Amino acid sequence: MLRLPRRVLLRALLLEGTAGIIAASGLPACVSEKEAESSDAARLSVLSGYFDGRLAEAARIGRVSLSNDALQAAGHLEALERSAEIIASARDPGPALAELDARVEAELAKGDVVEVAGWILSPTEVALCILAARQLDG
Amino acid sequence: MLFNALTDVAEGQVLKADVCIVGSGAAGMTLALALQGRGLSVIVLEAGGPTETTEAIQDAYRGRMSGIRTWEPHRMRRRQLGGSTTDWAGWCMPLEREDFLERPWIPRSGWPITYDELAPYYALANRILELGxxxxxxxxxxxxxxxxxxxxxxxxxxxxxxxxSPPTRFGPKYGPVLAAANDVAIYLFANVVEIVLDDARKNVSRLECRAYAGSGVPVPFRVEAARFVLAMGGIENARILLASRSQEPGGVANGSGFVGRCFMEHxxxxxxxxxxxxxxxxxxxxxxxxxxxxxxxxxxxxxxxxxxxxxxxxxxxxxxxxxxxxxxxxxxxxxxxxxxxxxxxxxxxxxxxxxxxxxxxxxEQTPDEESRVMLSEEVDALGVPRVDLRWTIxxxxxxxxxxxxxxxxxxxxxxxxxxxxxxxxxxxxxxxPLPGGHHMGTTRMAANARDGVVDRNCRCFDVENLYIAGSSVFPTGGSANPTLTIVALATRLADHLLTGS
Known part of the structure; x- marks a missing residue:
């Protein structure tokens, strides 16, 4: 799986949103326009699929997380990095969703949590909310 | 026997008994029930009347709140036969076994008795509170x-x-039982205004009382007994000890300085x-x-x-x-x-x-010396300083x-x-936070006189014939509503008074 330098990832995330992450991920550019559209759709469908289409609500949680630096404060920025990678490299939503679910479950089993406006959440689901916010906010 | 102090006690009269219990709430009445028929003469002093209290009678409970503002002090307790059981909702739960242990992360935790010592009395308390x-x-x-x-x-x-509990209303449920007993005398409208010690200041010699029902001229009388039990509630027990300062400036039984301190709620x-x-x-x-x-x-x-x-x-x-x-x-x-x-x-x-x-x-809340019952400068109609309740968490x-x-x-x-x-x-x-009306800790039980007001038998360290009943003796409050434990401790105290064990 492709690993991104955190600095690059965060810059891309904060400045350019999910599109920036996807661009920064360095995924093969030499694909046809049709192929690119197809893989972009797959990536977006991961996020949408994770929240069962309720991206706007997830984005709201993401915006609150960003305004509070919730992930960073809890020392879980790697969840953002890893979630972005999973999404960026997704060709098919199914395996990506399964991997994200497994990460959430593992974090909760370890007691790794982030507090966002009082909600006790897993770092990965907070990361996904941030990505949803960036997706919608451009 | 049931008496009205307003009509049945003469000015200056001295009432005498083996045991005098001040207060007829869950603690006081449980104690009287347990002592009845056991060869002792018992006087129960109740400041209120037989049934409904009045604003004028409740006035003695008014006070200041200098900490967390909660229900006003006169609104969360009842001055009448049966005390605050008149209002309680019947929630019962024993304390946890661990509540009695010293918990190093909670300052001043640990009871000088164990759960197992209290367990048989919880069984008795079940019956008194109609829990089966x-x-x-x-x-x-x-x-x-x-x-x-x-x-x-x-x-x-x-x-x-x-x-x-149904909930058990002690006034109507047990008042008639005690009224029918020849060895128990309940005096209504009987207000204690001072605890007076003997010359050596090691024993209570008498209680100075007033027959008073919120209006008219208070009529003084006295009670003398071999042993006295304060069962006035978690705020009033501390108040009367602190207010009895004509002989001891810090109040009666307050050598440790803990009277009124470590006030706890849930x-x-x-x-x-x-x-x-x-x-x-x-x-x-x-x-x-x-x-x-x-x-x-x-x-x-x-x-x-x-x-x-x-x-x-x-x-x-x-x-x-x-x-x-x-x-x-x-x-x-x-x-x-x-x-x-x-x-x-x-x-x-x-x-x-x-x-x-x-x-x-x-x-539960951690015992905190700064959370406390103090006296204000104001006095009530009988000249007893009103409380200043500083509840902090x-x-x-x-x-x-x-x-x-x-x-x-x-x-x-x-x-x-x-x-x-x-x-x-x-x-x-x-x-x-809202209060539960559970007033605890102000005359805390401790293993030694330095750390509390009463010993493991609820006897004051400083005053040999003075005992305290009720949740004011709880050194920590746990999270369980206190009535069941209050009643269990009162039955245990009765055993001690009867057998000395």
Missing amino acids: DVPWDRDVLLATSPHEPWPSAPREYETRFFRF PHYYSSAGLIAPNVPDLGLYLRHAVEVWTGASTQKVELMGVWAPTAALRESLGLVDFTIELSPGMEIDNEMIGANTASALLARRDERPERVGLTIRA RREDDVALKRALVAAGVFVARTLGGRLFVPSEGDRFDWT
């Missing part, structure tokens, strides 16, 4: 209820049970936290319901309600005070930034509309509660697939 003979055995209650418990884990959360955080979860399990066990339990001799109906609570192991590992969580189905979660609808997007794939459950938390308790609820959030996520909301401000739980 069913023991406090969680496994039995769990097995009897048709409902399933929520997840539990030995080092995380567990289910405990409240049981409900902060109630109503509908504070909440959770959403897909397919919430049956909540029936956590709602008030009745079950029938076979005791070995008969089938008895028990009203119970489950609550969620941290296990002793979790409390120790996270350094927590104790608390219980009442679960309320369907409650809105009060969070302006991220409401329950928004948060449910996180669970949307599993359940489009996850259920909501509100959490009401009833917590240590910040550390709020921080610990936040830690506990974050752990609950992890547990809920792992076991129910839900998500928990905890109202907080930084590292501490943040919700307005």
Whole structure:
């Protein structure tokens, strides 16, 4: 799986949103326009699929997380990095969703949590909310 | 026998008995019931009347609140036969075994008696509070209820049970029993205004009293007894000790300086936290319901309600005070930034509309010397200084509660697939505490005279013939409502007074 330098990832995330992450991920550019559209759709469908289409609500949680630096404060920025990678490299939503679910479950089993406006959440689901916010906010 | 001090006591009269009990609430009346017919003459002094109290009578309970503002002092207690049992809701639960132990993370924790020493008296208290003979055995209650418990884990959360008294109103229930007893004399409208010590200041020689019902001219009289028991409630016990300062400037039995200090309540955080979860399990066990339990001799109906609570192991590992969580189905979660609808997007794939459950938390608080009953400069109609109630909660308790609820959030996520909301401000739980009307700690029980006011037998360290009954002797409050333990301790005190053991 492709690993991104955190600095690059965060810059891309904060400045350019999910599109920036996807661009920064360095995924093969030499694909046809049709192929690119197809893989972009797959990536977006991961996020949408994770929240069962309720991206706007997830984005709201993401915006609150960003305004509070919730992930960073809890020392879980790697969840953002890893979630972005999973999404960026997704060709098919199914395996990506399964991997994200497994990460959430593992974090909760370890007691790794982030507090966002009082909600006790897993770092990965907070990361996904941030990505949803960036997706919608451009 | 039942007397009206206004009409049955002459000015300057001296009443005499083997034991004088001041107060006829849960503690005082339990004690009188236990002493009745045992070869002692007993006087019970009740400041109020036989039935309804009046604003004028309640006036003596008025006072200042210089700490957390709660119900005003005269509104959370009753000055009448039966005391505050006139108002109580009947919630009963024994303290936890661990509540009696020293918990190093809670300053001034540890009782000088053990749970096992009190356990037989809980059985007696069950009967007095009309709870039947069913023991406090969680496994039995769990097995009897048709409902399933929520997840539990030995080092995380567990289910405990409240049981409900009818509730027993001590005035109408036990007043007639005592009125019919030849060896017990209850005096109504009998107000104690000072405790007077003997010359050596080692024993109470008499109580200075006034016959008074909120108006008219107070009529002085005295009570002399071999032994005296203050059973006036968690605020008044401290008040009368502090106010009796003509011989001891710091008040009676206050060599340690602890009289009035370490005032504790059970902060109630109503509908504070909440959770959403897909397919919430049956909540029936956590709602008030009745079950029938076979005791070995008969089938008895028990009203119970489950609550969620941290296990002793979790409390120790996270350094927590104790608390219980009442679960309320369907409650809105009060969070302006991220409401329950928004948060449910996180669970949307599993359940489009996850259920909501509100959490009401009833917590223990760490004994804090600065949380205290003091005297104000104002006096009541009989010249007794009014109370200044300074109820405080240590910040550390709020921080610990936040830690506990974050752990609950992890547990809920792992076991129910839900998500928990905890109202907080930084590292501490943040919700307005409301009182339970449970006044504890102001004449705390301790192993030695340096650390408390009464010994393991509820006898004052400094005054040999003075005892204290009621929740003012609790060194820590646990999270259980106090009445059951008050009654259990009063029956234990009766045993001590009768046998000296």
